[in-house]
Amino acid sequence: MSRVGVVVFPGSNCEHDVVSALTALGGRAELVWHAETDLSAYDAVVLPGGFAHGDYLRPGALARFSPVMGAVAALAEAGRPVLGICNGFQVLTEAGLLPGALQKNRGLTFLCQPTTLVVASTRSVLTRGAAVGQELVVPINHFAGSYVCDDATYRALVERDQVVLRYKDNPNGSRGDIAGIANEAGNVVGLMPHPERALTALLGSADGRVLLEGFLAAADDAAAARPLVTAP
Amino acid sequence: MTGEALHRALGLTDDEYALVEGVLEREPNHLELAMFAVMWSEHCSYKSSRLHLRRLPTSAPQVLVGPGENAGVIDAGDGVAIALRIESHNHPSAIEPYQGAATGVGGILRDVFTMGARPLAVMDPLFFGPPDDARARWLVEGVVAGISGYGNSVGVPTIGGELTFDEGYAQNPLVNVLCVGALPRERLVLGRASGVGNLAVLLGSRTGRDGIGGVSVLASAGFAGADGATSLDEEKRPSVQVGDPYEEKRLIEACLALLDEGLVVGIQDLGGAGLTCAASETAARGGVGMDVDVTAVPLREPGMAPWEVMTSESQERMLAIVRPEDLAAVEALCARWEVRSAVVGRVTAPVPDVAGRPVGMLRVRQGFDGPVLAEAPAAALADEAPLYDRPRARPGDLDARLSDDPADEPAGDVAAEVLAALVDPAWAYRQYDSQLFLNTVVGPGRDAALLRLAGPGLPSSERGFALTTDSNPRWCAIDPRAGTALTLVEGIANLACVGATPSAVVNCLNFGNPEHPEVMWQLSEAVDGLAEACRATGLPVIGGNVSLYNESGGRDIDPTPVLGVLGLVERLVAPPPGWTWREGDTVVLVGPREARPDPFPLAGSLFARRRGRRGGRLPAFDDRALATCRFVAGEVARVCAGGASPVAAVHDVSAGGLAAALAEMAAASGVGLAWASPRGHAELFTEAPGRFVVATRDPAGLTGAAEAAGVEASVLGVAGGGRLTLGELCDLAVGGLAERRASALPAALGL
Numbered sequence: 001m002s003r004v005g006v007v008v009f010p011g012s013n014c015e016h017d018v019v020s021a022l023t024a025l026g027g028r029a030e031l032v033w034h035a036e037t038d039l040s041a042y043d044a045v046v047l048p049g050g051f052a053h054g055d056y057l058r059p060g061a062l063a064r065f066s067p068v069m070g071a072v073a074a075l076a077e078a079g080r081p082v083l084g085i086c087n088g089f090q091v092l093t094e095a096g097l098l099p100g101a102l103q104k105n106r107g108l109t110f111l112c113q114p115t116t117l118v119v120a121s122t123r124s125v126l127t128r129g130a131a132v133g134q135e136l137v138v139p140i141n142h143f144a145g146s147y148v149c150d151d152a153t154y155r156a157l158v159e160r161d162q163v164v165l166r167y168k169d170n171p172n173g174s175r176g177d178i179a180g181i182a183n184e185a186g187n188v189v190g191l192m193p194h195p196e197r198a199l200t201a202l203l204g205s206a207d208g209r210v211l212l213e214g215f216l217a218a219a220d221d222a223a224a225a226r227p228l229v230t231a232p
Numbered sequence: 233m234t235g236e237a238l239h240r241a242l243g244l245t246d247d248e249y250a251l252v253e254g255v256l257e258r259e260p261n262h263l264e265l266a267m268f269a270v271m272w273s274e275h276c277s278y279k280s281s282r283l284h285l286r287r288l289p290t291s292a293p294q295v296l297v298g299p300g301e302n303a304g305v306i307d308a309g310d311g312v313a314i315a316l317r318i319e320s321h322n323h324p325s326a327i328e329p330y331q332g333a334a335t336g337v338g339g340i341l342r343d344v345f346t347m348g349a350r351p352l353a354v355m356d357p358l359f360f361g362p363p364d365d366a367r368a369r370w371l372v373e374g375v376v377a378g379i380s381g382y383g384n385s386v387g388v389p390t391i392g393g394e395l396t397f398d399e400g401y402a403q404n405p406l407v408n409v410l411c412v413g414a415l416p417r418e419r420l421v422l423g424r425a426s427g428v429g430n431l432a433v434l435l436g437s438r439t440g441r442d443g444i445g446g447v448s449v450l451a452s453a454g455f456a457g458a459d460g461a462t463s464l465d466e467e468k469r470p471s472v473q474v475g476d477p478y479e480e481k482r483l484i485e486a487c488l489a490l491l492d493e494g495l496v497v498g499i500q501d502l503g504g505a506g507l508t509c510a511a512s513e514t515a516a517r518g519g520v521g522m523d524v525d526v527t528a529v530p531l532r533e534p535g536m537a538p539w540e541v542m543t544s545e546s547q548e549r550m551l552a553i554v555r556p557e558d559l560a561a562v563e564a565l566c567a568r569w570e571v572r573s574a575v576v577g578r579v580t581a582p583v584p585d586v587a588g589r590p591v592g593m594l595r596v597r598q599g600f601d602g603p604v605l606a607e608a609p610a611a612a613l614a615d616e617a618p619l620y621d622r623p624r625a626r627p628g629d630l631d632a633r634l635s636d637d638p639a640d641e642p643a644g645d646v647a648a649e650v651l652a653a654l655v656d657p658a659w660a661y662r663q664y665d666s667q668l669f670l671n672t673v674v675g676p677g678r679d680a681a682l683l684r685l686a687g688p689g690l691p692s693s694e695r696g697f698a699l700t701t702d703s704n705p706r707w708c709a710i711d712p713r714a715g716t717a718l719t720l721v722e723g724i725a726n727l728a729c730v731g732a733t734p735s736a737v738v739n740c741l742n743f744g745n746p747e748h749p750e751v752m753w754q755l756s757e758a759v760d761g762l763a764e765a766c767r768a769t770g771l772p773v774i775g776g777n778v779s780l781y782n783e784s785g786g787r788d789i790d791p792t793p794v795l796g797v798l799g800l801v802e803r804l805v806a807p808p809p810g811w812t813w814r815e816g817d818t819v820v821l822v823g824p825r826e827a828r829p830d831p832f833p834l835a836g837s838l839f840a841r842r843r844g845r846r847g848g849r850l851p852a853f854d855d856r857a858l859a860t861c862r863f864v865a866g867e868v869a870r871v872c873a874g875g876a877s878p879v880a881a882v883h884d885v886s887a888g889g890l891a892a893a894l895a896e897m898a899a900a901s902g903v904g905l906a907w908a909s910p911r912g913h914a915e916l917f918t919e920a921p922g923r924f925v926v927a928t929r930d931p932a933g934l935t936g937a938a939e940a941a942g943v944e945a946s947v948l949g950v951a952g953g954g955r956l957t958l959g960e961l962c963d964l965a966v967g968g969l970a971e972r973r974a975s976a977l978p979a980a981l982g983l
Contacts, residue, residue, distance in 0.1 A: 010478075010481070010482050010570055011385075011481055011482070013386075013387030014668065016687075017670050020670060033568075050387060051384075051385045051387075051477070051481070053478070054385065054478025054479075055385065055478075056478065109377075109380075110380045110381075110662075110664070110665075111662055111663070112384075112661075112666055112667065141668075197670060199670070202684075202804075203670060203672065203673060
């Protein structure tokens with residue numbers, strides 16, 4: 001079975017939720033402290049939500065300098081699944097692993113509410129198990145979740161099928177209703193909504209399962225593709 | 233400044249100064265005086281209320297820790313304990329709403345994790361003046377943003393609260409905050425020092441000049457101007473602390489890790505009265521003394537005098553008592569979380585006094601072996617503030633008020649009255665992370681919040697817990713005793729809507745100036761009302777807070793006791809029914825159709841208040857209401873456990889009466905109801921607690937079960953169509969009700 005590392009920055013706060021969600025789906029997830037510089041033991045990595053380094057300066061701006069980020073970039077480069085949720089998405093854009101940026105919500109208030117997402121592409125490690133056009137109810141929880149990018153970037157995102165999730169009713173002013181994007185290879189994904197909060201009807205929605213199940217399947221694929229290492 | 237003038241400037245009376253001299257058997261120096269002034273402040277010592285609070289019942293089999301510690305703790309079963317605490321941050325929020333509210337959240341979280349509990353949720357009861365005024369809007373937006381900014385970032389969900397607008401709070405808003413945490417039972421720790429030679433280690437932020445005199449100058453005096461905290465009190469702004477949620481988040485994780493690894497023998501947060509309070513309280517509880525080296529405290533700015541260091545209320549600090557051999561491990565763990573740690577004190581043996589009794593002395597020194605700058609018995613600071621039995625007087629107009637019953641008010645435009653009661657607080661609670669930890673089954677905006685009892689580091693369990701905060705200043709202004717008792721019934725009814733059985737109560741008593749005899753009468757009556765209601769329901773009070781001097785320009789707020797009630801759900805695997813009924817559901821009023829002694833009392837209702845009526849006879853505390861709550865809680869609990877119940881939707885009758893409850897359910901459902909025969913407008917608007925609107929697809933099953941439980945059930949009608957029709961009195965289109973309810977608050981705030 002694959003191993004998923006869930007990075008903990010000082011100020012992260014969704015790390016336990018992500019571990020418990022992945023575990024509930026049958027995955028194997030472990031917390032990884034941000035000072036770690038080697039992620040080679042992990043088949044996939046999640047940057048969870050929260051306020052890494054207090055979100056001081058601006059969300060993700062300090063976290064991109066955390067020691068772990070070199071290893072996250074290496075993992076991404078190697079084609080293994082990398083998922084940034086909420087604050088994690090902000091960190092991935094600040095680190096240049098995904099294009100564009102997240103700015104303050106239209107309306108200038110924090111928003112914690114359910115949203116309906118529409119799957120725009122299945123060519124990513126997160127959406128591979130879903131169907132294009134499928135609607136998923138997944139909550140958002142952010143102050144700076146309005147996706148922005150320049151015109152050329154936006155055209156490229158659309159042309160290369162990198163927009164993976166859009167809001168049905170745009171809550172925050174994101175360009176093109178974008179809720180989540182992937183890199184060109186589809187192995188690095190960032191989204192503002194929290195799929196780990198939508199795992200069971202008891203908590204309001206189970207629509208996040210198809211996303212995290214896809215991510216775990218991609219992690220398993222990455223594990224299977226590894227060269228076999230014989231234990232000493 | 234002479235010594236005498238100094239003690240008054242610090243907030244001590246001449247008599248209190250004489251008492252300090254008696255304790256020390258000499259004249260106090262400036263530092264000692266400053267320390268006594270903060271510890272003997274109303275805020276820290278409860279000197280005006282303590283005599284009364286003793287009348288509250290505090291014991292029950294489930295209580296592990298009662299009032300007096302940092303938080304109350306109950307046994308929730310399955311090896312899990314729940315810690316609960318409520319506080320006020322009224323005065324700081326009136327002066328600086330964002331930081332006042334933010335540091336209120338920070339302070340209460342520390343109270344809870346001090347007990348070894350991981351904070352799991354926060355609730356915020358808020359009270360403001362009418363929102364059509366620029367200053368009120370500034371306060372509302374600032375307070376909500378402060379709770380959102382701090383609470384979300386520190387990583388604790390905010391799961392509800394209250395939002396009340398009333399003229400009485402225009403100059404003196406109330407910002408209360410409740411926190412619940414959970415811990416493995418065996419990790420319970422108490423804030424006490426022990427082990428002579430152990431070290432006192434200060435964790436967290438450096439100490440600055442912020443918040444000096446917060447408890448004495450700010451929290452324990454009213455606002456001078458009739459315009460409240462607008463002009464004359466600007467100079468109090470430096471007494472407001474500034475919060476740093478990122479520091480607090482790391483401090484929480486570091487402290488819980490220290491407790492997990494058994495590296496501390498006691499721990500205490502630094503809140504009101506700062507290091508003086510933490511050092512004297514831990515020493516006094518442990519029956520030991522403590523030496524504090526004032527030069528070892530990490531400072532935010534140079535040149536701070538010892539009295540400033542000892543009384544600063546800088547946020548995000550904890551005092552841990554550590555065995556010397558564990559110090560290196562403590563320092564390493566703190567360094568990992570980037571939390572500053574500094575040894576600032578040592579636990580010392582008590583010394584015999586003249587009568588030979590052991591007395592733990594708090595000594596402030598310049599260097600551990602340097603000169604003693606201040607010396608006083610720790611217990612004298614922490615526990616021996618004078619207790620005041622302040623004069624109480626029944627208000628002169630009480631009888632006139634009680635006999636001024638609004639029963640004679642004509643119905644007026646009933647539909648308009650219903651619409652006015654429809655205000656969805658979502659604008660506020662959408663700004664709070666209400667879902668972190670994946671526990672929130674019912675979040676803000678409903679009758680009560682319902683959460684799974686789970687969290688990082690807790691044993692797994694299918695149990696759930698529910699929380700509600702309730703207050704009713706309209707009732708309590710008329711009759712604080714009956715009003716407070718009814719408020720507890722309202723809390724129990726809210727819990728019943730999510731299937732929870734009440735287990736413990738905390739209270740935040742927000743009152744005016746205790747030097748006004750009418751205010752002391754209100755406080756005493758409210759305590760008696762709460763005590764009576766707790767005895768009638770078998771509920772213990774496990775903690776509380778008293779906020780006095782809520783006055784401006786000599787005008788006191790209406791008595792506002794806020795009750796937090798914690799309930800438990802044995803098995804939580806399915807969400808409870810919501811407010812949504814479906815076409816064809818039978819809608820039933822469950823509970824006494826007629827209150828006692830008057831069938832449909834309007835005293836203390838929103839209906840009466842909107843007509844300027846502030847008198848009359850409140851409904852009596854009613855055992856039938858409590859039986860109804862038990863019945864509803866039992867039925868809903870069956871749904872939560874995954875079983876079947878005839879209850880398909882449920883909402884309790886509270887502010888705005890039956891009419892508002894029905895309109896809220898119709899708005900949530902988008903389906904109407906025709907109730908043919910309400911007995912006049914008083915039945916629509918009376919707010920007697922302990923009654924429920926229940927929708928069912930099995931009316932015979934519901935009424936049969938109610939009858940078997942000895943509970944009244946009256947069928948009102950069948951849900952359907954697009955109109956809410958209440959006899960001849962009201963006929964409203966349901967379409968648009970939800971939008972109207974959603975937009976009411978932003979519209980009132982001019983957003």
